[in-house]
Amino acid sequence: MKHLWRGAVTITALILLTLSADTVGAVDDSTSIQVPHYGAWGYDLTGQDPTVKPGTDFFLYANGSWLKRTEIPADRVAFGVTDQMNDLSESMIRKLVEDAGTDPSRDPDAAKIGFAYHAFMDEARAEELDARPLAPDLAAIRTQNTKADVAALMGKPGFHPSIFGVAIQADLKAPDRYAVYLAIGGMGLPDRDYYLTDQLADRKAKYQSYIALILRMIGWGEPEVDAKAIVAFETDLAAASWTNVETRDPNATYNPMTMAELAGYAPGFDFRTFLTSGGLASTDRVILTTNTAFPKVAKIFDATPLDTLKAWQAFHLTNSAAPYLSKRFADARFDFYGKTLSGQPENAPRWKRAVGFVNGSLGEAVGRMYVAKYFPPESKAKMDVLVKEMIAAMHRRFDRLDWMSPTTKAKAQEKLSKLIAKIGYPVKWRDYGPLTMSAHDLYGNAKRTVVYDWNYRVARLNQPVDKQEWSMNPQTVNAYYDPSKNEIVFPAAFLQPPFFDPTADMAVNYGGIGAVIGHEMTHGFDDEGRQYDGNGTLTDWWTAADVAQYKSQADRLAAQFDKFEPVKGYFVDGQLTMGENIADLGGLLLALDAYHASLHGNEPPVLDGLTGDQRFFLAHAQSWRAKTRDEETIQRVKTDVHAPERFRVNGPVRNIDDWYAAFKIGPDDPMYIAPENRVRM
Numbered sequence: 174m175k176h177l178w179r180g181a182v183t184i185t186a187l188i189l190l191t192l193s194a195d196t197v198g199a200v201d202d203s204t205s206i207q208v209p210h211y212g213a214w215g216y217d218l219t220g221q222d223p224t225v226k227p228g229t230d231f232f233l234y235a236n237g238s239w240l241k242r243t244e245i246p247a248d249r250v251a252f253g254v255t256d257q258m259n260d261l262s263e264s265m266i267r268k269l270v271e272d273a274g275t276d277p278s279r280d281p282d283a284a285k286i287g288f289a290y291h292a293f294m295d296e297a298r299a300e301e302l303d304a305r306p307l308a309p310d311l312a313a314i315r316t317q318n319t320k321a322d323v324a325a326l327m328g329k330p331g332f333h334p335s336i337f338g339v340a341i342q343a344d345l346k347a348p349d350r351y352a353v354y355l356a357i358g359g360m361g362l363p364d365r366d367y368y369l370t371d372q373l374a375d376r377k378a379k380y381q382s383y384i385a386l387i388l389r390m391i392g393w394g395e396p397e398v399d400a401k402a403i404v405a406f407e408t409d410l411a412a413a414s415w416t417n418v419e420t421r422d423p424n425a426t427y428n429p430m431t432m433a434e435l436a437g438y439a440p441g442f443d444f445r446t447f448l449t450s451g452g453l454a455s456t457d458r459v460i461l462t463t464n465t466a467f468p469k470v471a472k473i474f475d476a477t478p479l480d481t482l483k484a485w486q487a488f489h490l491t492n493s494a495a496p497y498l499s500k501r502f503a504d505a506r507f508d509f510y511g512k513t514l515s516g517q518p519e520n521a522p523r524w525k526r527a528v529g530f531v532n533g534s535l536g537e538a539v540g541r542m543y544v545a546k547y548f549p550p551e552s553k554a555k556m557d558v559l560v561k562e563m564i565a566a567m568h569r570r571f572d573r574l575d576w577m578s579p580t581t582k583a584k585a586q587e588k589l590s591k592l593i594a595k596i597g598y599p600v601k602w603r604d605y606g607p608l609t610m611s612a613h614d615l616y617g618n619a620k621r622t623v624v625y626d627w628n629y630r631v632a633r634l635n636q637p638v639d640k641q642e643w644s645m646n647p648q649t650v651n652a653y654y655d656p657s658k659n660e661i662v663f664p665a666a667f668l669q670p671p672f673f674d675p676t677a678d679m680a681v682n683y684g685g686i687g688a689v690i691g692h693e694m695t696h697g698f699d700d701e702g703r704q705y706d707g708n709g710t711l712t713d714w715w716t717a718a719d720v721a722q723y724k725s726q727a728d729r730l731a732a733q734f735d736k737f738e739p740v741k742g743y744f745v746d747g748q749l750t751m752g753e754n755i756a757d758l759g760g761l762l763l764a765l766d767a768y769h770a771s772l773h774g775n776e777p778p779v780l781d782g783l784t785g786d787q788r789f790f791l792a793h794a795q796s797w798r799a800k801t802r803d804e805e806t807i808q809r810v811k812t813d814v815h816a817p818e819r820f821r822v823n824g825p826v827r828n829i830d831d832w833y834a835a836f837k838i839g840p841d842d843p844m845y846i847a848p849e850n851r852v853r854m
Contacts, residue, residue, distance in 0.1 A: 211670055214780050215677030215685075216792050228842025231832075232822040235794035245800050247519040250511075253799020253818065254671060258650045262543075262666040263528055266648055269542045270531050275612060281605075282538035288610035289534055292618055293527035296500070299615060303499045304391055306616035307491060311391065314486045320475065323482050324443040328450030330627040331620050334489030335359065336410065336470060337442075339451060341630040343638045343657040344460070345427055348709035351634050352429075353453060355444075356462040357414050357470055359485075360407045361492065363514065364811045368404075368411035372742070373811075376514060380404065383509040387491050388484065390502065399484035406477055406485060413469035417812060418748045420463060423656075423704055423711055428464035432457050439467040441475030452631045496526065497616045516804030534610075534622040536646035537603040540665075543648045544598045548665040553597045555675060556668060559682070559767075560594045560661075563690045566767040576853075581719045588697060588707035593660040597668070598647040603629075652689055654696035656705040661693040671795055680768060680777065680785045684792035687764035688757075695759030699752040700727050723854070730754055730852045734824055739817045740803045743810050750816045755854060758825040765789060765831060786835040794822045828852045 211217045222237025233240070245252045273280075273287040292298075310332065317323050327335035336359035344352035360368070362380055367373045385400035393399065420426055435444050448456055461467055474482070491498075495506035504520070511517040520526075532539055571577075571586050608625040610618050633639065640658060645651055647665040654661050670677070672685040696702045703723070706714050715723070731747030734754055738744050747754070768789055777785030797818040801809070806817060816824065826832040827844045828851045838845055 215671060215674055215681030216788060216795055218781060227836040228838040228844050231826055232794055232819040235791050236798040239798055240800060243800060245802060248521045250515040250517045250805035251799055251801035254796055255650055258669055262648050262650055265543060265547050266532060266539060267528050269539060270528060285605060285610040286531055286535050286538060288612045289531045289618055290527050291612045292615040293530050296523060298613060300499045307494060310490055311487060314483050317483060321443050321446055324447045325450040328447040330451060330624045332490050332493045334486055336474060341634055345423060345657055345711040348657040349638050351638060353456050353459045354462060355459050357466045359410045363808050365411035365414050366811050368408045379513050384488050386505055387488050391491055393487045394484055402481040403485045403488060406481055409473045410470060413466045415463040415466055421701060423701055426462040427711060428461040430459060430461060435459060439471040441471035494616060497619045514804060514808055516802035535605055538605055540598060540647035541602050544665055548597055552668050556596045559687060560690055562767045563687060563694060563763055566763045566770060567694055576722050578716050578719050581715050584714050591659055591707035595660060595662040597665045599641060599643045601641055652693055654693040656702050657709040659697060659707055659709045678788060679771060680788035681792040683764045683768035684789040685796050687767055688760045688793050691763030692756045692760030695756040699755040701752050726852050726854045727751055727755060734816060737820045739806050743807050745810060745816050745820060750814055753815045754824060757821050758828060759854060761793060761825050786831055790826060790832055790835060797822050
């Protein structure tokens with residue numbers, strides 16, 4: 174699945190910034206929630222830095238003054254436009270969950286929302302219980318006598334950690350049916366490089382100290398000795414794992430096997446017991462993702478002492494449960510993952526974490542309430558029109574391609590004609606009937622949520638793929654493309670300024686939400702998405718010559734991004750971020766085409782001295798304005814398929830001829846690329 178931003182965005186707090194007079198929006202009296210607007214026509218002119226030339230650093234030219242005057246809040250790792258949008262969404266959700274009540278006779282889902290929220294907010298109860306909620310799960314770990322026992326507990330749904338991940342999702346080569354996927358897991362650091370490179374050795378050492386601390390807190394074994402053994406075990410897992418770049422190839426990560434074949438291929442781990450424990454006893458076919466890692470990991474498991482495996486389970490169980498335990502556990506976890514790895518000075522206030530928990534546990538129930546109260550029907554209608562215009566723009570671009578063969582072009586047009594757009598909210602809502610929530614059992618609520626979600630997925634294994642299901646909640650500030658369904662999805666909370674504002678200048682909406690729509694559409698034809706046909710089937714439908722031409726351009730784009738250095742000594746990985754970079758470039762080109770088409774040959778007005786094309790590019794740059802702590806940037810460079818925001822602006826525009834014309838960029842400008850060297854995809 175291809176996300177616009179960085180996976181499902183965590184809802185964060187409403188922070189009232191010092192805004193210029195032309196960026197303060199009206200207040201909705203019915204909710205007392207500030208709705209921001211950006212300038213008179215949709216762009217915050219006060220955010221520009223006139224001391225920077227557009228051809229020197231376009232991101233800083235558009236956003237430099239905003240960056241200088243903005244501080245990252247202490248409870249954040251980053252802050253920018255999407256965080257402000259999240260703030261608005263969260264403030265709405267907080268009001269909904271606090272008003273939900275606990276009367277099941279009025280609305281069962283609302284009552285569950287109320288129970289979940291109040292249980293999280295009951296800090297006194299969490300302090301009273303301290304580590305006691307963990308006792309049954311820790312006892313289950315202690316009573317394991319064999320490696321088969323370990324495999325069984327790893328497969329049990331809940332907070333039980335595992336070195337193998339299981340997912341039930343559409344079979345990529347038969348997308349109308351579900352399949353069981355297996356992946357490698359088991360590591361507590363963000364990426365294999367944290368274990369294997371000297372550059373990040375200090376983080377690894379601090380991780381070992383954190384493990385020892387957690388083991389001491391639960392009175393487990395010999396904390397220092399066990400922590401060292403756990404890190405050694407995870408280092409072996411990291412060495413056996415694939416790189417993030419290698420996992421981006423959908424064909425390389427599609428490796429179906431029968432259970433008998435898997436047992437012979439990766440001896441040393443009891444996969445049958447593992448799956449049976451998770452309710453998959455009848456499963457006889459699984460799809461391995463990083464297949465060559467499985468024999469290595471099974472061998473590592475088999476060679477690891479039982480006591481080390483049990484200590485590893487105890488640590489990861491507690492680490493996962495820490496947010497739902499007493500303050501000493503929550504703080505210990507935050508100190509490592511928040512402060513040490515991400516540079517975040519303070520944890521979010523408890524109410525923010527409570528809203529995040531409810532939103533994650535009962536997301537569509539909250540979403541149903543959110544849409545009913547906050548999402549105007551006219552926004553959905555206007556988005557329908559914009560999507561149709563963007564699809565038409567892509568059809569025209571395919572028609573004009575001079576490097577793609579007629580055979581591949583016809584199939585590309587066919588795929589585009591089958592593209593499905595989902596806007597705002599799902600047509601049917603998830604049934605939370607089987608999920609029990611208690612106002613006095615936070616840890617139990619968290620465990621039951623995991624078990625409910627797993628059982629929900631297991632139950633549909635032999636059913637047709639649900640084409641109406643969404644992978645994000647309506648209140649999420651994000652968007653995505655799903656290649657197995659050939660669909661683009663835009664949740665309601667995303668359709669707000671500065672991306673989408675019905676009162677803004679057309680150039681702003683096309684540079685904002687238009688580029689987002691184009692981004693998600695382009696994912697259907699990026700280096701991964703192009704390998705799926707119009708029905709969502711993973712198949713080879715390009716000619717060899719077209720693939721060679723495409724890869725040549727993609728590699729040139731990757732080489733450009735390889736040179737970007739967001740933190741000294743840490744560079745963007747052009748191959749890891751390739752799909753998102755292609756989508757950013759393609760989305761911007763499509764949006765510009767659609768904007769020009771919407772003018773019907775007329776010249777757009779000049780506003781505040783800016784032409785239509787200038788406003789388009791500036792609005793796009795504004796949509797990416799953000800500041801990120803260095804520690805978090807390093808983590809993202811290692812793990813994230815998205816480049817940092819600055820380069821998601823500067824990287825694409827320097828390959829677009831119209832940008833050069835709009836801002837009179839010439840050979841003397843640092844961002845200049847000669848026309849023959851610009852990427853043409």
